[in-house]
Amino acid sequence: MDEQSGRRGPSLGRPLSRRAVLRGSAALGGGALAASLAPGRVGRRAAAQDAPKPQGKLLSWGYGTENPVAQARIEDFQRAFPDVQLEIVPEFDDAKLLTAVASESVPDLLWLDRLATAGWASREVLTPLADLIERDGYDTGRFYESALAEASYDGQLYGIPGSMDLRVLYANLDALAEIGVDPATIDTGNWDRLNELGAQLVKRDGDQIQRWGFDHKVWSGFFYLWGVGNGGSFMNDEGDEVTFDDPKIVEALEWGVKGFDDQGGFQAFEAFKTTFQGDEQFARGQVAMTMYENWMLGITARVAPELPFAVLPVLPRGGGDGFASFTGGRGWYIPQGAQNPEAAWAFIKHMHTDENWLVAGNAAKAQRKAEGQPYIPSLTGSKTADQAQLERVYEPIEAKFDAAVRLFPEVLAGSPTREITASPGATLLNQALENEGILPALRKQKEPAQALADADESAQNELDLL
């Protein structure tokens, strides 16, 4: 353990309560995590100047440069650090990283899903960033709290958030007009009403579905937002016990099952969704109302910019603080044993400057213009970069897009992270919940309460094994 502690490096001044992080991240204006991670002393800037000048080979895994945003950001880094020879491997999977770690030939940088933070950090694959942050007086306060929480494990920050996603409701206004509903009157805290609208919006031709009414995406990982939005909790405060059988979680799943039943059943939906292509179902009018991540806006702008739609934040059931949503995204990490950690850290810092994001935003806007399409800013994980893009790059398109683009930062600030993110077994817990809890209930194999009890037992079994 001593050796392990040695590899980890000194811990942050104040260890974070896991629960506090999760709850704190949900609260608007909350900043406990950011404050604890950011030394915030200007005097440390001088120390940053003493840091070795990065140079040499820098191997990065997972970040591709096929899109204009990534391409522009990488080029901007290369201009700023001409002595660093950046080598990019756009794709990797867990098995490849596992092999690299086992053979002690890791890259210098990893672009990882933040959900994987705890799993890799608990195996001591990732470098804690506290020392570097402290040395350079790096301000982490600019990042969304939930994103920092996702990139942390056991009180230590391991990654710097580099992208962000959230979940909102997309509503097709033509479809709503067909049933005589004004979108302004939709109360997204009234979940039963959402199910009712779904049932009215389904369109059939004989036994064939032509259009699905409302996809709450309980089946596809979104159940966390409904469970928490219903007042439930998926784990205990200590993070060592799953609580999938929480009555509020059961109630949320019952609501989800009813939503599908009222529209013709989950099996009918499953058959219909096989005709979806490239996440374009909303843009192509195959689903009238759907929960989706922020990037559905970009897809709609590309596929059907003329589609009349509205983006609505979903509220906790019956109203309340924050939003029924959760955040996610990727971040930059430095593996333990990296050959060039200084260059890796310089890269991470540079890639999160507002200027770097502005370069990227302008490049993306130019490309979209050339293609005759509107530009939608990426969500960066940084509050200041999001704001800078919105103020200095974004050009208003039309009300429906503008409203959505301005809504996103607000939803981000009010969205919690998933409670399971803090567990090294997050993926296994997620699988148990989905495969043994949610899907059997949606498919009428089991009652929601029984399904969630079974999922709880399986997930706890997995957790105990870790």
Place this chain on the structure above:
Amino acid sequence: MAGLPIARPIPAGAAKRRRISDEALAGWISISPWLLGFVVFTGVPLLASLYFSFTKYDVIRSPEWVGLDNYRRLLTNDRLFPLALRNTFTYALMAVPLDVATSLGAALLLNQARRWQGVFRTIYYLPAITPAVATSYLFIWILNPNAGLLNRGLRFLHLPAPQWTVDPFWIKPTIVISQLWVLGGSMIILLAALKQVPAPLYEAAWLDGAGRWRRFKDVTLPMISGVLFFVATVGTINALQVFTQGYVMFDKNGGPEQSALFIVMYLYNRAFGTGTFQMGYAAAIAWILFVIVVAITVFQFRLSKRWVYYESGDER
């Protein structure tokens, strides 16, 4: 005479021994590349996996001995392992007989063809050399419940259109159907066997008044029973290790109700699933599967004594 070397006859047995020894040495040298490969790439990993099956091991940290825990948990406290076993056996029970039957049917038809036999043989064999991923994708679209070719045809004929890829009841038949298309390998072997059946046997049976069915039942089947046994045995071993179709046509969790979660998929998920890396547990699954495959193969060999006819009289 003294001092003259006396030629002493070398005992015949010793010369033979040395000759055999030389031959053996040459033999060992000749097969040494294979032997080396077998030891390094099969033998050692095989034994290592047996050791790992008694450990908790994630590749990064050292293996931790847990005794029989992995096996105990698999057999008593794992919801998915029995499901994966059941799925795999159900699939094998459907796939193997149908594969043997359709391969034999195709081989019989080809054997009847007087012209263009080579062309048909090539056409029927082509799917066998098409990558399994490609055929899996092809069938996921052909069998798409909403827009697939098959259901469009069934609807046109006013027949019920099953929810092939969605209804758990139809998931395994869907995979079996996609597999039947790839019958080329078994078919070629059976066709070769059919061609080896001596024509005089058919003539004799015909002269004795045997019709087509009797000739097939009492001449063809016994004469190719050895090859049928081979095709069935190899088919069973392959079916018990089905992976690609379930993984590609559905997902790593086996689609609706995890109906396509087969043992090897489950093993893969445990070993290489996102954030899992339970190598010890996965090794235990592999060894249980190995024991099952050996047991079934031994059973098939025992059973074969009742129905397999070897012309040479040697049952091995």
